Structure formats: structure tokens, C-alpha cells
Amino acid sequence: MKRTVITPRTLRGFADVMPSAGRRRRQLLEVLEEVYTSFGFEPIQTPAVEYAEILKGKGGTESDKQMFEFEDKGGRRVALRFDLTVPLARFVAQHESELTFPFRAYNIGYVWRGDRPQRGRYREFLQSDADIIGVSGITADAEILTIIATALGRMDIGPFTIRLNNRKILNGVLTRLELQDRVPPVLRALDKVDKIGPAAVADELAGAGVTAAAAQDLLALIGSVQASNEATLSHVGASVKGSAEGETGVAEVREVIELVSAALGAPAPIRFDPSIVRGLDYYTGMVFEAVHDEAPGAGSISGGGRYDDLASVYTTSRLPGVGVSIGVSRILSVLDGLGRLSDLPRDRTLVVLTQDLGSDRPELMRLAAAIRGAGPFDVELYPAAVKHATQMKYGDARGARFLLTLDADGTMSVKDMESGERASAAPAGVPALLSKLAGGA
């Protein structure tokens, strides 16, 4: 009789994390927490599920369409969070009286979006946000950018570039061209210039009711990325002449880059790119996204910007903010695509203790604990008294550095899997022996 089984599978867009990716993920998260903390950010957390009315209508119609929304058993309309920024706005508005401002917090968690999965794009993915709430100066903007540059640098994932822009630049120009009532379609059209080219963008702008002359102005503005930020800034500075808001935007970009470079003690890995727009409707000033230089087609590994009005739907207090979102799942996917997911060396030495039917198991347990306490060792006791060769192969497959076998006469034999050499010692001397062997190599 054949037993029928349920085919093991995951939902479209929902992925398992395998051990190789899991180790990398852990390392990325360690770097993030360390960097956030070193900038004074506090860890917070918000729920995965919120009232739908809290989440909907904040990030634009596209976000609403992609939101997982359902009814709970009590008949409430609820939704899975689409990002971590909108829940943060709710959090800050709700706990305003208990927080110290300017409030700096980070939040690491999964978010859910119902769009079609592709490489590096999932329906459930891990994101890590850091935000400063309560001030509108560009010092905060610069600090956020410094955090990204620092974190991405320490993650050791390869070269990256932060593409930076400021919404005030385009807003200013659009106002001068009397297009302020058509901002979203115009921004959408301009955002496509890399993909479809200036001519097609001009067509789309014409379709949005933009005159040919205005379209040329806009294309000149966004097509002005130069070899250096300074060159781009002066180029764009010329096109925004006459618009106070646009001039402010250019000045902010210039100053922010200067501040980040000062913080890093080196030129910031930032490229001023006036074509960066970003879809989320709530951004009001600085906007940016980071791409991995070796996988620019994989999409952004980080993004964010300034949003000065986000919390206004939950409170009458003015709570401007600026934040970054780092795509942990996306970074893992990029590393996987580059074949560098599992090249992370073990940060501690793995030791495997073997056993057989006659082993003194209390002695083995004591010894495992002693080795763990003796230094940077991860120690596992093979959990069954199977054939010794099997346990050796297991240790090898696991990448263990040392295989330990308790001999019948009570001495411990130590095999160094790297050199192939064997040594022995009394159990009490094993921790010291391992430290010596591991250190000497």
C-alpha cells in the first residue's frame, strides 16, 4: 500500500532560507544592528498585521493594489504591512507622548507585497529600516546616508552606488512650468528615461498634456548626469534658475554630499542623479536608492528619503521624518546571483565529537561544554553512536576543523581536518590543545 503524501511546496513568491543564505543573512543583520546602534538608534518593532485603514492610502494606489488584505475572524479589515515606514508613522503618532524627539529608531522585519515575483523580488521579504523623526534639517538626511554607506561597506558585499536626488528640484521646475497638477504622471514618465529613451519619454509627456517646450526642459534637466557630482550640480543648478524651491533642492543635494563625505572621511559613494524619482508618494525632499555596481539590473538594494507629512494622517502634530530601507532579502539575492552567497568563512572553529556505543557520554558532554567555554569554538556532539567513518564524513561535510574521538584508554584523539594530522591528549588538556592548534594555523 502506498502512502500518499502532500507535495511539499511554498507559495509563489515565498521562499525558504537555506543554511548558506541563513549564515549570510545573520552576518548582514549583525552589521546592521551594530551600525544602527553606533549611530544611537533604538530597536523597535511593529506588528506584521495592522488595521487596513492604517496602512492603505499612504504609499500610493500601486501599494494599495499590492497589499495583502483580508478579514479577521472578528470581521475587521486587516492587512499585512507593505513596508516599515507607514507603520512607523503610526507608531510615532500613537506613542508621541512617550518618545524623546528627535526620535531615532530602527526596525527589522518582513513585509509583504502581492506583485509578480522575479529574481530578487519576493512577496515576503526582509527589510531593515532606520528613521529619524521630528526634525526637517538636512543634518538628519546626511546621517541617514552615512548609515547606509557605512552599513553596506561593512557588509562586505562589493562596490555599490547611492543615487541621490531631491524632490524639490523637480517640484520646483514643474511649478515653474505650471505642471504642478500633473506631478505623478510626469514623474512616472521621467523615471523611464533609462529604459525607453528620451524620445519615448517625450511622447509620454505629450500624452500627459505637457507642451513640447516644457518636455525639452524636463529632459534636459534629468539628462544632465555628468562625470562628477559638481558638474551635474552646476548643470542642474542652471536649469532650476528662477525657482526658489528648485534652487533649495540643488543646494541641499550639494550640502548633503559634503556632510556625508566629511562623516566618512572619504568621498561619499553617492552620485547625484536628477532622474531618480521613486514611486512612493510620501517623499518630499531627498530621495535615493542604492544599487550594487556589479548587479545594477537586480534593482535597488536600499532606498529611502525624506517625508515631511507622513504622520499627519494620524496626528495633528508635525512629525517630519527621514529614513532608509535596506533590502536584506534583495542583497542576499544579489549575492546569490554573483555566486558569492556561501563564500562567507565560518567565524568560529567548528569541532565535532564522535561517539560509539561504549563511550563515556557524561565525559563527552562535559568536554563539549569545556571547549565551548575555552574560546571561539562551536562544538557539536554527533548525536548517535553510528559507524565511525560516517561520523568522520559528517564532520568533513559540515566543514569541521577538528574531529574528536575518545579512545578506549580514556585519552582523546584529535584529528585536524585541515592538515590531516592527529594528536592526542588527556580530556582535561583538550581545550588548550585546540586553542593552540587553531591559533597556530
Place this chain on the structure above:
RNA sequence: GUGGGCGUAGCUCAGCUGGUUAGAGCGCCAGGUUGUGGUCCUGGAUGUCGGGGGUUCGAAUCCCCUCGCUCACCCCA
């Protein structure tokens, strides 16, 4: 949501214009080597050819439907 590509062993894939028992490499298992891994040698197991229907003497191969995956658009991490 719109449009393209692809579903053959655990994995990566080969199977020409339809033709007998469907293959390779890797992996896995066993032995060589009964308490000392990797290398090597020998042997072995495994497929509803994604599913359903149709054409045909005959379908992994052609047609239709369906499911799944994937890429592009859209949007973004």
C-alpha cells in the same frame, strides 16, 4: 494586471525533422578501507518525461487546455 520563454532522475541538463527497454554529469547508497574524512576504483537505486485531453499504427517529441516556474512591463527592497 499585460506580454514572452520554459517544465525530462534529488540537482544541472541532453534527447535531431514523432519510431523499439528514456540518457549523461553531479549528488545519493553500498563495497574496496569492520574506530579516523576529503582523492581514487567498483557496483547500485531513482523517472506518473508537470497534469488532462486530442492527432497518430506509434507521442518526452505535434495540437489544445490547465497548473507551475521564469523573464519583461508596472512597481520597487
